[in-house]
Amino acid sequence: MRVQQIERKCGRRSWTILWPEGTVHVEADRFLRQHDGSGTQRTYAYLLVDHLRWLERECLAFSAVQLRDLERYMGMVGAEVRMPLGEPWRVGKRPYGRSALSATASCVKGFYLHQASLGVNVELGGKLDGTRLPSRVDRHRSLLGHVKTAMPANPLAPKGPHRRHPKMLPDGARERLLETVNSARDRLLVTWLADGGLRIGELCGLHLVDLHLRENAACGECRSPHLHVCHRPDNPNRAEAKTKHPWRIEHGTVTGGLIKRVSPAMVHTYFEYLTGGEYPRGAAGHGMLLVQLHGPGTGQPWAPVGARRMLGRAGKRSGLGLVKPHAFRHSFTSAVLDASDGNLLIARDAGGWASAATVDEVYGHVDIHDPAFDAALRTVWGEPK
Known part of the structure; x- marks a missing residue:
């Protein structure tokens, strides 16, 4: 089995198995159609095809799958489960991380709930369709958390609290990269990633009309220079913004769209790029x-994979090693938190996060190299500060 990408006439893309x-895998296709036109469909397609291959290896029909089988599969891909797992699966590949395990749990649960709605393995669907009491995070994420008495639960999801430690850029990385890159476009990329906290898909998906780089722009939505991140699934370079705010x-x-402020340095690199002869005026x-x-595609939209390779x-x-675009976003959000004395709402809006709870989970912890943290430890250790 394999994942197949489908190109639509309107420029949109879909995925099936x-x-x-x-021939089309009918059950998988019916489930994936529920997420048509979203990035979730692509993610679920690749997660689901791995699960379907495992079912084939185990000779399990959909009607015969039990909750214990699904727990065993989660253990095969990296979850912590206490049971015999049988023969190894995904030999030679790394186990899934926490985020991938959560996505897999959601995908597998959704697939079998969809099967149960069609009358296949209703008993398993009942075991997967559990609920729990709303947590503090639920109340932070949505006002509905205050009035709901129960929230959906997933018995396959990773258990226990989790705090992520994002990989930041090394000190001085921005300056060293700006000295190393070879073009005004690349200097723009580094500066906009560092000062804007943009995702690489958001940056590569920007159109010139999205940029309002002067005071009191005609949109009337922000007095300062800013840009609008707009979700366009039909971009020729296939760059898509993760956020899907309505725009016109x-x-x-x-x-x-998602409105983000821009710094004077971002404006400077923009005009350097457009007036320096690199951008093909009227030819694009x-x-x-x-x-x-460079190359046969000169003047065509730059794809995110090209930006990643350049970085x-x-x-x-x-001498920095492998630099990834998302490290700029981590460093940007952490710097905004430090500058705002830990104000989660400011960090959420500056980075375009959907929830302040996500910012708190990822960035809301003390830097172990912070001077105050260091001084407190030295006091406990009885050493001079």
């Missing part, structure tokens, strides 16, 4: 901000 002979164009002006035709500078090469040349 095919049998080896090329009225009289040539973009309104809505697509209106996107970042374009390829990786620049990081190795500057």
Whole structure:
């Protein structure tokens, strides 16, 4: 079995699962159609095909799968379960991390609940369709958490509290990268990732009309220079913003989307890029901000994979090792938290997070190299500060 990408006439993409002979896996396709047109469909397709391959190996029909089988599968891909697992699965591949395990649990639960709604293995669907009391995080995430008496629970999801420790950029990474990169476009990329906290898909998906880099722009939604992150699933470089805020164009002006402030350095690198001869004025035709500078695709939209490779090469040349775009976002959010005395709402809005609870989970912990933290430990240890 394999995942098949489907190109639509409107420019949108969908994903389904095919049998080896090329026919559509009907049960998987019906489930994936529920998430048509979203990034979730692609993620679920790749997670589900692995599970379906495992079912084939175990000779398990959908009607015969038990909750213990699903728990065993979660153990196969990296979850902590206390039971015999049988033959190894995904030999030679790393186990899933916490986020991938949570996504897998949601995908598998959703697939079997969909099967149960069609009358297949209703007993398993009942065991998966559990509830729990709303937690403090639920109340932070949504006002509905205050009035709901029960929240959906997933017996396959990873258990216990979890605090992520994101990988930050090394000290001085921005300056060393700016000295290493070879073009105004690449300097723009580094500066906008560092000062804007943008995801790489958001940055590569920007159009020129999304940029309002002067005071009191015509959109009237922000007095300061800013940009609008708009979700466009039909971008020619396949760059998509994760957030899907509604937006529109009225009289040539973009309104809505996710509004993010821009720094003077971001404005400077933008004009350096556009006036330095690298951007093919009038020749692009697509209106996107970042374009390829070399090769047969010169002037065409720059794909996120190209930006990642450029950063990786620049990081190795500057002695920083492999630099990933998302490390800029981690460093940006952590710096905003430090500058705002830990204000989660400011960090949430500056980074475009959906929830302050997510910011608290990922970034709301003390830096072990913080001077106050160091002084407190030295006091406990009885050493001079």
